[in-house]
Amino acid sequence: MRKILHADCDCFYAAVEMRDDPALRDIPIAIGGSPETRGVVATCNYPARAFGIHSAMPMARAMRLCPHLTRLSPDFEKYRAVSARIQALFHELTSLVEPLSLDEAYLDVSEVTRFQGSATWMARWLKQEALARTGIVISVGAAPSKFLAKLASDWDKPDGLCVIAPDEVEPFLLALPVKQLHGVGPATAAKLEALEIVTCRDLREWPLESLIERFGKFGRRLFELARGIDERPVQIERERKSVSVETTYHRDLPDLASCHDALTPLVERLMARLARHGTPAIQKLYVKVRFNDFSSTTLEAAGREALAARFQALLDGAWARGERPVRLLGVGVRLTPEAQRRQMTLFD
Amino acid sequence: MRFTITREDLLRPLSLVAGVVERRQTLPVLSNVLLEVRDTQLALTGTDLEVELIGRTAPHHVDEPGSATVPARKLMDICKSLPERTDITFTLEEGRAVLRAGRSRFTLSTLPVAEFPNIEGSQSDTTLTLTRGTLKHLIDATSFAMAQQDVRYYLNGMLLEFGHHLVRTVATDGHRLAVCARSAEVEVEPSQKLIVPRKGILELARLLDGSDEPVELTIGGTHLRAQTGDFTFTSKLVDGKFPDYERVVPRGGDKVIIAERGELRQVLSRTAILSNEKYRGVRLNLEEHNLRVTANNPEQEEAEENVAIEYEGDTLEVGFNVGYLVDVLGVLDADRVQMTLSDPNSSALLEEPGGGDAMYVVMPMRL
Numbered sequence: 001m002r003k004i005l006h007a008d009c010d011c012f013y014a015a016v017e018m019r020d021d022p023a024l025r026d027i028p029i030a031i032g033g034s035p036e037t038r039g040v041v042a043t044c045n046y047p048a049r050a051f052g053i054h055s056a057m058p059m060a061r062a063m064r065l066c067p068h069l070t071r072l073s074p075d076f077e078k079y080r081a082v083s084a085r086i087q088a089l090f091h092e093l094t095s096l097v098e099p100l101s102l103d104e105a106y107l108d109v110s111e112v113t114r115f116q117g118s119a120t121w122m123a124r125w126l127k128q129e130a131l132a133r134t135g136i137v138i139s140v141g142a143a144p145s146k147f148l149a150k151l152a153s154d155w156d157k158p159d160g161l162c163v164i165a166p167d168e169v170e171p172f173l174l175a176l177p178v179k180q181l182h183g184v185g186p187a188t189a190a191k192l193e194a195l196e197i198v199t200c201r202d203l204r205e206w207p208l209e210s211l212i213e214r215f216g217k218f219g220r221r222l223f224e225l226a227r228g229i230d231e232r233p234v235q236i237e238r239e240r241k242s243v244s245v246e247t248t249y250h251r252d253l254p255d256l257a258s259c260h261d262a263l264t265p266l267v268e269r270l271m272a273r274l275a276r277h278g279t280p281a282i283q284k285l286y287v288k289v290r291f292n293d294f295s296s297t298t299l300e301a302a303g304r305e306a307l308a309a310r311f312q313a314l315l316d317g318a319w320a321r322g323e324r325p326v327r328l329l330g331v332g333v334r335l336t337p338e339a340q341r342r343q344m345t346l347f348d
Numbered sequence: 349m350r351f352t353i354t355r356e357d358l359l360r361p362l363s364l365v366a367g368v369v370e371r372r373q374t375l376p377v378l379s380n381v382l383l384e385v386r387d388t389q390l391a392l393t394g395t396d397l398e399v400e401l402i403g404r405t406a407p408h409h410v411d412e413p414g415s416a417t418v419p420a421r422k423l424m425d426i427c428k429s430l431p432e433r434t435d436i437t438f439t440l441e442e443g444r445a446v447l448r449a450g451r452s453r454f455t456l457s458t459l460p461v462a463e464f465p466n467i468e469g470s471q472s473d474t475t476l477t478l479t480r481g482t483l484k485h486l487i488d489a490t491s492f493a494m495a496q497q498d499v500r501y502y503l504n505g506m507l508l509e510f511g512h513h514l515v516r517t518v519a520t521d522g523h524r525l526a527v528c529a530r531s532a533e534v535e536v537e538p539s540q541k542l543i544v545p546r547k548g549i550l551e552l553a554r555l556l557d558g559s560d561e562p563v564e565l566t567i568g569g570t571h572l573r574a575q576t577g578d579f580t581f582t583s584k585l586v587d588g589k590f591p592d593y594e595r596v597v598p599r600g601g602d603k604v605i606i607a608e609r610g611e612l613r614q615v616l617s618r619t620a621i622l623s624n625e626k627y628r629g630v631r632l633n634l635e636e637h638n639l640r641v642t643a644n645n646p647e648q649e650e651a652e653e654n655v656a657i658e659y660e661g662d663t664l665e666v667g668f669n670v671g672y673l674v675d676v677l678g679v680l681d682a683d684r685v686q687m688t689l690s691d692p693n694s695s696a697l698l699e700e701p702g703g704g705d706a707m708y709v710v711m712p713m714r715l
Binding site for chain 2 (some may be wrong): 236302337338339341342343344345346347
């Protein structure tokens with residue numbers, strides 16, 4: 001039986017800002033771009049959540065919900081520095097750490113002998129040390145698999161510590177609403193509800209074939225999750241598959257010519273980002289366009305160099321698919337997989 | 349149409365012909381096999397528009413000649429599951445095909461014979477004859493190195509080269525290359541090169557055995573036809589330029605080792621268990637009279653093997669995709685293998701000690 005921890009900082013960006021300026025602690029704050037630039041909420045604190053504000057919400061909407069909301073632009077340098085110290089703390093416990101983002105990670109502590117191997121004590125220690133060393137509160141979940149550990153860390157946020165011991169998995173799962181399973185979004189939830197599947201207990205009554213028929217590949221995952229089956233290992237190294245940049249414009253770009261103009265600085269930003277990643281080997285280039293009716297399209301082509309002219313040509317093709325004002329433009333490259341980079345080739 | 353045939357007489361050609369039929373088809377009629385009865389002969393045809401195979405067999409009774417197309421898989425599954433030595437009577441009744449065998453009856457749908465496509469032969473044909481054994485050896489020695497679904501479409505096939513008393517096959521996926529040549533009583537001037545698609549090669553190999561029975565090859569501008577025994581095989585050719593194999597066969601290797609083929613293969617297969625599942629990389633360390641093979645994976649697990657080799661020279665450390673080496677050792681037709689290396693960034697040449705009819709080139713992997 002594995003022992004997995006999922007650790008997650010509570011409203012991370014907001015927590016860092018509140019730590020540095022206690023005056024922000026009890027007033028609603030949101031981190032993200034300004035409404036004038038069509039910014040969205042990256043994180044907000046609990047006082048802001050009381051107004052119905054949540055992450056990924058357009059900032060303009062957040063301001064309407066809470067006119068006295070304090071908005072701060074994100075300071076990623078600062079967040080990265082705090083994140084590095086928290087990740088270092090995780091590594092003191094085990095080398096099997098899978099970072100998911102700046103403020104979130106899975107830890108496989110199955111083989112850890114400290115704390116007499118108790119996941120509960122390890123979780124308590126992580127919380128205590130994170131607060132003492134960085135001033136940031138983290139929630140930790142412990143369980144026999146990744147998806148249960150993540151559910152556990154969400155269980156009694158903020159400042160949560162929830163352990164699902166092996167013998168508690170079964171009752172926990174039976175009562176678990178399917179909406180909370182990883183990968184079940186609003187669309188799948190509605191489909192499940194139409195089938196009168198509300199809890200994992202309901203889900204278990206469906207045979208694998210019927211679920212696959214209705215939900216495709218995800219049907220198998222649903223079948224397994226309902227039974228607590230999740231063998232995904234904690235992955236230490238995660239291969240970066242692509243590098244991209246995108247921008248949502250203050251005002252829609254009205255025509256192709258203005259898109260071409262807007263693409264140039266995007267490509268420059270992409271080049272800078274690629275340089276920061278050590279100029280990795282490129283396999284494909286792509287351009288993403290979101291039109292003002294919110295339809296999106298991505299056009300890609302094989303290529304080894306991030307050349308501006310190639311992106312401009314792809315933009316022509318992508319634009320032709322909608323031919324209407326553009327809300328968002330993105331440029332990116334898909335990277336050559338590690339295995340392919342290592343294998344030398346006979347030709348060229 | 350009405351004829352009676354013994355299960356075994358039908359099943360042998362049917363299973364080969366049905367192999368050509370793809371499970372997913374754009375044209376419904378391509379899921380079918382064409383049955384044509386004339387005089388005392390039944391001909392079965394399967395095609396996917398790229399490869400066509402005709403198999404011939406003799407019913408022991410032909411009451412009425414005719415033709416029909418019926419679903420290939422279903423016909424095969426029915427015939428397979430009938431008892432051995434059963435006599436099967438086949439009739440066409442109101443546009444449907446009816447099979448009767450003992451107390452069983454199956455009624456199958458048909459599609460019009462006129463819709464069944466056939467691959468046209470081409471002009472300016474060259475004809476030559478090889479033994480089945482020779483052609484089979486040439487294909488088996490190289491086919492593993494063909495690419496699969498590569499964007500360089502011409503690599504998803506095999507190069508056949510016919511020249512002055514010589515036939516050569518070449519296959520490569522860009523990471524490794526296999527080439528095999530045999531002398532044969534053929535005379536093609538100037539020499540001809542053609543690329544047969546991957547599927548055509550695999551289906552052709554199924555028709556061949558190691559015997560000295562003849563295979564008559566007809567080379568057209570766009571097609572290759574092979575006639576042997578009761579089968580006629582036709583494949584479209586790939587229109588493209590195959591890479592020049594001679595350019596990539598290394599000539600300057602100064603580190604020559606000789607190992608027992610079977611032993612080395614086992615050593616590599618065992619080491620592979622703890623190699624990184626994605627890269628499949630293993631490290632070879634050449635030392636005097638010893639080859640050390642090691643592998644490790646992200647879980648920090650490690651494998652180390654040592655195997656005695658004939659080698660005197662400088663040490664060398666070089667990495668390879670273990671699968672590429674094991675593939676070669678699996679097809680080499682000798683008890684011992686010779687491997688010629690030069691440095692960690694240059695290809696390895698594998699062949700029989702002293703050189704045989706086949707050569708294998710494998711590019712290393714950075715570790």
